[in-house]
Amino acid sequence: MKGRSLFYTAIILLVTGIIFILIRTSLTARGIIVAGGIAFIIVGLMNLMSMLGSRRTIRDTQERLANTTDPKEVKNLQEKSRRQGPGRSGIATLLTWFTSIGAILLGVILLVFSSSFIHWVHYIFAAVVLVCALFQFYLLAYGTRPLRLPAWFFIFPVILLGASIYLFTLNGNPDEVVINLATGISLIFFAAVLLVEGIMVGSFNRARMREAENASHSEHQAHPDASHAIEDVSATEVKN
Secondary structure (H helix, E strand, C coil): CCHHHHHHHHHHHHHHHHHHHHCCCCCCHHHHHHHHHHHHHHHHHHHHHHHHHHHHHHHHHHHHHHHCCCHHHHHHHHHHHHHHCCCCCHHHHHHHHHHHHHHHHHHHHHHHCHHHHHHHHHHHHHHHHHHHHHHHHHHHHHHCCCCCCCHHHHHHHHHHHHHHHHHHCCCCCCCHHHHHHHHHHHHHHHHHHHHHHHHHHHHHHHHHHHHHHHHHHHHHHHCHHHHHHHHHHHHHHHHC
């Protein structure tokens, strides 16, 4: 997973959480549902666009590499392909489609049937926090590979899981201010963790890119004659 995707998602959730806290006394149940629906749709669309854009970029690079005969261009495309990596695995792609489309559908349902969910608002946002916790478990177990985040990071989804249980256990007609505070704090906490993870993933990916570039440069310096030989052969083939 790209650090940029985590970073942008974290920013949206951070702003949403801050809004929940700032207007906790004036935000009604219907307003909460509408805001949540909009946030779900935005996050789902951003995840889909990020995944599709990454796949398109990798595919374009591979097609250009297959259709290029110029040695210099081939070398540049090979370096670009190494920087891009192999792309998402089938499981990661399936999970991204599932979570993104699910988020969009849930957002649309919340907007269209907002009046039907007024008395269920704390359960809805308990489910939201639960999804955040599960997403964190996924990132730590699989989503940031080949980078392995510290094992103690698992305390973050455990905390989110506790917040979700707290929201689920609010009985009767809970105070909307309490719901807004609990949801806002949970979203800010989740966003802060995502920001840290996004920075770590981005730094790791940039380091890999630099290593690949340095390795390619060292190889070129170690075997300069081979590169010239390839160019000479290519030039001879063109003349013939």
